[in-house]
Amino acid sequence: MTIHCPECGLPILPTEITPAGDLAYCRLCERTSTVDACRAAKALAQRPASSEAPPKGLQFTESLTGFQVVLSTASWVALILWPFMLVWAGGSLGGIYGTQIKSGQFNWMLSLFGLPFLVGSVFLFGIAFMSTFGRVIVESGQDGLLRIRKGGLGLYWTKSAAWMDVVSAEVVEETKRRKGSYTISYACVLTRRQGSPLQIDTGADREQAAWLARYLAGRIYLRR
Ligand SMILES: [Zn+2]
Structure with missing residues (x-):
């Protein structure tokens, strides 16, 4: 039996359940819940459309044929x-x-x-x-492609992949060391059935990376 995270409604893998079998961890929400709560939780597919507001600097639109997430990289x-x-x-x-x-x-x-x-x-x-002017746009449409576009003012550098080939999304943290100080940056990494993973950098904004990973994981799950 598949159990679901009470927070996001996505399935939790058996490897994320404690050996004692009482607690389960959701990688996307980074939250631990009791297995009982997960058993009782509704799966994402049975929930009404998400009302979770995206974090600052992030917008999304959905249509019958796809979705578009726009991240602003504008900063002070x-x-x-x-x-x-x-x-x-x-x-x-x-x-x-x-x-x-x-x-x-x-x-x-x-x-x-x-x-x-x-x-x-x-x-x-x-x-x-x-x-x-920077924006990162992640979109999927009727042509079945997932496009990641980075740039601004009409100048975009695009990576694309077959959306059906994308099987999972997760947040990845990167630490860079520079003269004794650390800078931490975050990215949402998409694993594909074939080919190298796709990385969507969100810079220092962890919340954006986490929201994006959860959102895309949800879309992957609902696609089936
Ligand atoms: Zn979750």
Whole structure:
């Protein structure tokens, strides 16, 4: 007999039940419930449409043929990044390449020296752009494809996969260590029947990753 999480209504795997058989853990809600409560819980398919409000910066729409989740990657960091980028990138590139263009003389030593600044500027621009206009769109429609689009202002980089091939969704935490300090970022990772997993990065926002994983796991479950 399949038991379901009282919170989200998704099935709980037998491996998530304690050896004593009294407690069960839902990976998507990160919640432990008694097995009795899980037995009594209604499955997602038997529940009315979800009324769980998505977290801040996340919107979703559903239709008969599919769904669309839009995550905004806009952040207050943009307020600091743009001025910083203009001064840093503008100053370094202007000094290295601007003077060469102005004088009409090519200096290969200086140009070579400037390459890391050029790469750094492009990288910084990408972050500034995403923190101002950035969106991540996860959608599935009539053509049976799941599309993950990242970008903004009409410029999107798209990954797609057959939606029927996506079998599970979970939250993954990534820790990066930098000079003694840690930065933690989160992603929703989708496992496919074939091919490598698909990763949807939500940055530092754990709540967005968790909501997205729960939502997609629910859609996968209801699809059957
Ligand atoms: Zn749950």
